[in-house]
Amino acid sequence: MELTRLVEQIRKKKSFLCIGLDVDLEKIPTHLLKDDDPVFAFNKAIIDATNHLAVALKPNIAFYEALGIKGWESLKKTIEYINENYPELFTIADAKRGDIGNTASMYAKAFFEDLNFDAVTVAPYMGKDSVEPFLAFKEKHTILLALTSNPGAFDFQTKELEGKPLYQNVLETSKTYVNSENLMYVIGATKAEYLKDIREIIPESFLLVPGVGAQGGSLEEVCKYGMNDNVGLLVNSSRGILYASKGEDFAQKAAEKAFELQSQMTKFL
Amino acid sequence: MELTRLVEQIRKKKSFLCIGLDVDLEKIPTHLLKDDDPVFAFNKAIIDATNHLAVALKPNIAFYEALGIKGWESLKKTIEYINENYPELFTIADAKRGDIGNTASMYAKAFFEDLNFDAVTVAPYMGKDSVEPFLAFKEKHTILLALTSNPGAFDFQTKELEGKPLYQNVLETSKTYVNSENLMYVIGATKAEYLKDIREIIPESFLLVPGVGAQGGSLEEVCKYGMNDNVGLLVNSSRGILYASKGEDFAQKAAEKAFELQSQMTKFL
Numbered sequence: 001m002e003l004t005r006l007v008e009q010i011r012k013k014k015s016f017l018c019i020g021l022d023v024d025l026e027k028i029p030t031h032l033l034k035d036d037d038p039v040f041a042f043n044k045a046i047i048d049a050t051n052h053l054a055v056a057l058k059p060n061i062a063f064y065e066a067l068g069i070k071g072w073e074s075l076k077k078t079i080e081y082i083n084e085n086y087p088e089l090f091t092i093a094d095a096k097r098g099d100i101g102n103t104a105s106m107y108a109k110a111f112f113e114d115l116n117f118d119a120v121t122v123a124p125y126m127g128k129d130s131v132e133p134f135l136a137f138k139e140k141h142t143i144l145l146a147l148t149s150n151p152g153a154f155d156f157q158t159k160e161l162e163g164k165p166l167y168q169n170v171l172e173t174s175k176t177y178v179n180s181e182n183l184m185y186v187i188g189a190t191k192a193e194y195l196k197d198i199r200e201i202i203p204e205s206f207l208l209v210p211g212v213g214a215q216g217g218s219l220e221e222v223c224k225y226g227m228n229d230n231v232g233l234l235v236n237s238s239r240g241i242l243y244a245s246k247g248e249d250f251a252q253k254a255a256e257k258a259f260e261l262q263s264q265m266t267k268f269l
Numbered sequence: 270m271e272l273t274r275l276v277e278q279i280r281k282k283k284s285f286l287c288i289g290l291d292v293d294l295e296k297i298p299t300h301l302l303k304d305d306d307p308v309f310a311f312n313k314a315i316i317d318a319t320n321h322l323a324v325a326l327k328p329n330i331a332f333y334e335a336l337g338i339k340g341w342e343s344l345k346k347t348i349e350y351i352n353e354n355y356p357e358l359f360t361i362a363d364a365k366r367g368d369i370g371n372t373a374s375m376y377a378k379a380f381f382e383d384l385n386f387d388a389v390t391v392a393p394y395m396g397k398d399s400v401e402p403f404l405a406f407k408e409k410h411t412i413l414l415a416l417t418s419n420p421g422a423f424d425f426q427t428k429e430l431e432g433k434p435l436y437q438n439v440l441e442t443s444k445t446y447v448n449s450e451n452l453m454y455v456i457g458a459t460k461a462e463y464l465k466d467i468r469e470i471i472p473e474s475f476l477l478v479p480g481v482g483a484q485g486g487s488l489e490e491v492c493k494y495g496m497n498d499n500v501g502l503l504v505n506s507s508r509g510i511l512y513a514s515k516g517e518d519f520a521q522k523a524a525e526k527a528f529e530l531q532s533q534m535t536k537f538l
Contacts, residue, residue: 022372062368062375068383069345072338098392099331099365100419103291106331114337123367125394125414127421145394150369152396155442161430173424 001118002139003206006090007230009055014266016231017258018056018092018208020238021046021078022063027243029250039067039074042250044081046242049251051086053258056234058092058208079115090234091117092208096145098123104133112137119143121186121208124170128177135179141206142182146170147198149188149211167194171201184208187226189217189235195225206232212261213240219261223268231269237261270387271408272475275359276499278324283535285500286527287325287361287477289507290315290347291332296512298519308336308343311519313350315511318520320355322527325503327361327477348384359503360386361477365414367392373402381406388412390455390477393439397446404448410475411451415439416467418457418480436463440470453477456495458486458504464494475501481530482509488530492537500538506530 010016021043025033028042035041047057059078064071082089093111097104097120111120112134119141122134134142147157147167157167174183187198189211198207207226211217212235219235226233241261245253279285290312294302297311304310316326328347333340351358362380366373366389380389381403388410391403403411416426416436426436443452456467458480467476476495480486481504488504495502510530514522 024371060368060372062366062372062379065379066375066383068379069338069341072341076338096366096368096392096395097331098367098394099329099363100417100421102293103329103331106329106335110331110334110337114335123365123392123394125367125392125425126365126417126419127424127426129419129421131421148369148395150395150398152369152398152400155396156394156430156435156438157396159430159438161425161428161435166425166430166435169425169428 001090003230006055009088009090010231013052013055014269015053015055015262016233016235016265017054017262018058018234018236019046019050019054019241019258020094020210020236021057021059022238022242024063029246029248031248037074037077039064039071040077043074043078045251046254047082047086049255050241050258051089053255053262054089056090056092057082058094058236060094060238076115079117083116090119092143093117093120096121096123098126098130100126101129101133104130108134108137112140119184121145124174131174132178135177135182138179138182140182141184143184143186143208144170144174146185147187147191147194149190149215149217153188153191168197168201171198175202186210189222190215192218192221192225195222199226199228203228204230204232206234208234208236210236213237219264227268235265270359272499275324278357278359279500282321282324283538284322284324284531285502285504285534286323286531287327287503287505288315288319288323288510288527289363289479289505290326290328291507291511293332298515298517300517306343306346308333308340309346312343312347314520315523316351316355318524319510319527320358322524322531323358325359325361326351327363327505329363329507345384348386352385359388361412362386362389365390365392367395367399369395370398370402373399377403377406381409388453390414393443400443401447404446404451407448407451409451410453412453412455412477413439413443415454416456416460416463418459418484418486422457422460437466437470440467444471455479458491459484461487461490461494464491468495468497472497473499473501475503477503477505479505482506488533496537504534
């Protein structure tokens with residue numbers, strides 16, 4: 001999906017909400033467990049109930065991989081269902097992959113071709129030749145981990161590397177990669193105070209922002225420091241939306257939670 | 270598998286060879302493509318022909334993921350075949366995963382429980398809470414990327430972070446993680462000159478060393494600077510062994526290449 005189309009959707013829906021499809025069999029309504037494919041049944045209901053409130057959907061691949069082959073089947077059915085019924089939604093494979101040259105190409109093929117996601121998250125540790133194979137897919141987007149929302153972000157990301165924090169080195173170095181215009185970045189909402197510096201380095205890039213809600217990030221702070229002329233933000237919520245209810249009304253309750261967030265977003269648009 | 274058992278195997282076989290099962294359908298003998306599961310047929314033949322020469326096997330997950338559900342089926346059949354027929358082989362899922370808390374646990378479950386690998390490779394960028402969920406599996410091993418063999422390693426890994434190269438920070442910080450005794454590290458053979466410094470920080474840990482052969486790393490240098498009292502090395506070769514021949518004799522030719530490497534290894538043991 002082209003960025004202009006994503007921005008158009010954001011303006012139209014007055015939303016920059018990304019819903020994280022992190023489906024955990026221990027947390028979904030028990031009545032779904034009787035279904036042949038409870039994960040897909042859950043996703044389908046959530047997507048049908050919330051698609052008008054969100055502009056992006058982001059399955060975290062770990063949750064599917066943990067279920068083995070059955071999990072990959074659920075993932076494939078989910079992405080096919082989205083692409084067929086809601087092609088206006090921007091789809092992100094939250095895979096955080098990172099490997100060298102031809103191996104990175106294999107991962108890129110898996111997510112961009114076999115599964116046909118619009119974007120995939122990628123780790124920067126192995127540098128240029130682990131990122132560029134993803135960027136080679138011209139109509140796709142590579143979302144590089146820069147400053148993550150978890151406590152472990154302080155282990156290395158915020159420490160000074162040659163005079164500036166590692167995450168700023170990642171932002172600056174990545175701008176020199178071939179096809180860097182296809183880059184977006186993961187910036188945790190719990191690190192909103194860093195957004196001013198970040199916007200000086202990458203004023204135009206889209207940011208995928210997890211950590212609002214359960215992890216304690218503030219939507220207001222994120223918008224204040226992170227928004228640009230094209231909005232430039234996809235704010236993700238997973239658990240807060242998905243598991244609002246364990247009853248038959250789970251999809252409706254999820255939509256209510258998504259509506260709450262989307263309503264807050266309209267204030268900043 | 271316990272480390273003492275791995276060391277025992279190394280002494281017995283006079284080998285610290287790890288064979289990388291990076292199966293690419295475009296490179297395997299064409300006669301195998303008629304098989305229902307060419308990837309498994311290829312792996313089975315390679316494993317049967319080389320198991321006495323190697324102590325470890327390492328499928329790079331990207332190659333399987335790129336084939337979708339069929340690829341995961343081949344991977345599962347491969348690991349089950351190894352565990353059933355050659356339980357003395359140390360198995361590594363080269364997945365380079367890295368995600369936060371409960372998501373990392375999902376990945377750990379996928380590779381340690383569902384697939385029952387002995388070890389998995391993990392990326393350090395997200396810090397402590399992205400690594401410890403893997404370390405929580407007591408009889409398993411977590412192989413952290415430290416200094417990789419690719420050119421992109423110079424983007425961040427070798428740069429000074431608070432007075433010492435980032436990869437050294439990764440080594441030192443990771444020693445403070447809970448259950449850090451389950452850690453091993455990826456150190457590229459192309460960076461053998463760094464091994465002296467590395468051994469000062471982690472004298473006892475096992476190192477997984479890719480990059481000998483095709484990428485230009487020297488076995489002699491790796492042994493000179495990297496070997497410890499328990500050998501402490503698993504040297505990986507993938508393409509150089511797997512694709513020695515595209516004919517009916519591919520497994521035999523692979524065994525010849527593995528024998529060449531193993532013979533060189535005996536000199537250093």
